[in-house]
Amino acid sequence: MPSDIELTIGAPAHGGHFVARHEGRVVFVRHALPGERVRARLTESGPDAKFWRADAVEILEASPDRVPHFWPAADSIRAAARGRLPVGGAEFGHIRLEAQRSIKATVFAEQLQRLAGLEREITVEAAPDESPDGLGWRTRASFSVAPGGRLAMHPHRSDELIPVTGMPLASEAVNALNLWEVDFTGADRVEVAAPAAGGAPLVLVIPSAGTHPRTLSRIAGEVGTAADPGAGETVSVVAWDPEEHVLTRLRGRTWVRESAMGHDFRVTGAGFWQIHRSAPAVLAGAVRDGLQVQPGERVADLFAGAGLFTAPLADATGETGHVLSVEGSPGTSRDARKNLFAAPQVEVVQGRVDRVLRAHTGALDVVLLDPPRTGAGRTVVDQINSAAPRVLGYVSCDPASFARDLGWFRAAGWELDSLRVFDLYPHTHHMESFAVLRRP
Incomplete structure (x- = not known):
């Protein structure tokens, strides 16, 4: 069974995929666009599989809606040239923003028709103050920790860890924390929240099993040192045990303050916002x-x-x-x-x-x-x-x-x-x- 196959890409599917066929079998392809001819690398396959999954790794005939990906680590084409998988979280970064919204509208309408039996034309609205490049909107981000203690992200449906040194979709306040410079050895995961209206950001550290409290104190100290002076108020750092649902304050406070519709909201630790x-x-x-x-x-x-x-x-x-x-x-x-x-x-x-x-x-x-x-x-x-x-x-x-x-x-x-x-x-x-x- 070949690992690379040539495909002509068809309609978008729910989940960030595009549908193609290879010798009668459905292949769900990421990092492609309808109408393109691509060389795709199989990521999940097998003779008994109902369908295969693949990433586009070379564009043979490009769609007019294709643009250069803004984030090399998430670009399937550049990642493949380095023998790596792209990190997840920006799977539409190779598509014009207007075309992204058109694709999303198509997917939403298809789900309505297939699952609710309802035909309806869909328009996808941009946020009123969306930036022209669609970057810098995330006030929250989640990272894994690679061997050596550096922040990392996973490729789609993969356990591989790829170190990162920036997050273009994250807000300026998140990136200004410079968490890529911190040694997070002793942690399994790191989550960060930086309120859109300003105020103290919060770094949530999920420790590895058996991590000593002194290690967490060291991490908290490094987080405070790494942040740019313009990162805002004092950075808060909290350890979170998801099994016991216990928060341990390491630095600052255990919550962030968010605002909306004339109200202030306290959001603690891993709370949803x-x-x-x-x-x-x-x-x-x-x-x-x-x-x-x-x-x-x-x-x-x-x-x-x-x-x-x-x-x-x-x-x-x-x-x-x-x-x-x-x-x-x-x-x-x-x-x-x-x-x-x-x-x-x-x-x-x-x-x-x-x-x-x-x-x-x-x-x-x-x-x-x-x-x-x-x-x-x-x-x-x-x-x-x-x-x-x-x-x-x-x-x-x-x-x-x-x-x-x-x-x-x-x-x-x-x-x-x-x-x-x-x-x-x-x-x-x-x-x-x-x-x-x-x-x-």
């Missing part, structure tokens, strides 16, 4: 405009996180309304309590959404859900339908799971009233959407 610098305002504004919550209404914010959507929903209901905010993560739910303590109409409940809804007996006028990438699931869809709200809002980061859930809602009698899709992950295949559903 939108990655793109403009995403909180863009999505919260879409939710406000789409749901049109009225004073006195009863609202449920499901998978609510630290309260990004709960706070403006509470503003809209006023003190005569009620907002049930449900979040599964104990640490994030504690953040929500702190962030929303001044809103007496908000009830924060920590627990699995399906279990909380099963116990909830009150009627609901409005439901908003922002589930993880796997979607809400059939049980939650049925529970929301049983609550019979007048309107439903669905924030999603995955078109496939959204389309699947939408199909179940449609089968229960809901109709898709409006849908907005946002390009909040430029140079990747990811996108974010907000849908409003109503009963006829």
Whole structure:
């Protein structure tokens, strides 16, 4: 079986791939474009495999939408010339931004048709203040640690570690920390958050098993020394044990302060927050405009996180309304309590959404859900339908799971009233959407 094959690239597929065929077999190819003729290197194959996977390593006939990749480490063509795989996280970096959004629209529409049985023309919106090159938008980044203690990233579906010395998609504040100069020996992973509005950035260190506290103290000291003077306030460093869910403060504080829609939010440690610098305002504004919550209404914010959507929903209901905010993560739910303590109409409940809804007996006028990438699931869809709200809002980061859930809602009698899709992950295949559903 050859390791390199020549292919003509067809339509885009969900997940950052493009579809090609080789001797009747489907091959999902990354780092290509529709219409191109490429030499592709197989990354997953076998005579019994239902399909193969491959990376384009040489462009024989280029698409007019192809541009030079902005990041050599993520460029499949240059990586192949060095005998390496490209790092993940910028798989659309070889495509014009306008063409990226067109491809994403095609993929989203295909998922709607295939999984929800709905034909709809899709437009993917750029963030209002997106930079012309689509770089510098990530306020959060995650890295592995290579042997020798340097930050590294994985190629797609690979355990290989490739050291990096910069992250072009990350914000200036993240890059100004100069974490590539720190010896992270003793850590398995490093995550960094630099609030879009400024303020103290936070470096989260996930230690290797058996790492001594003195090693973590050394890492914290090196992080503080490496940062540029212009990196902002004192850098905070925290150790995080994901098994025990324990945070250990090494330097500064254990949380960052984010802002959106006139509210400040405390986000502790590994707590979830939108990655793109403009995403909180863009999505919260879409939710406000789409749901049109009225004073006195009863609202449920499901998978609510630290309260990004709960706070403006509470503003809209006023003190005569009620907002049930449900979040599964104990640490994030504690953040929500702190962030929303001044809103007496908000009830924060920590627990699995399906279990909380099963116990909830009150009627609901409005439901908003922002589930993880796997979607809400059939049980939650049925529970929301049983609550019979007048309107439903669905924030999603995955078109496939959204389309699947939408199909179940449609089968229960809901109709898709409006849908907005946002390009909040430029140079990747990811996108974010907000849908409003109503009963006829």
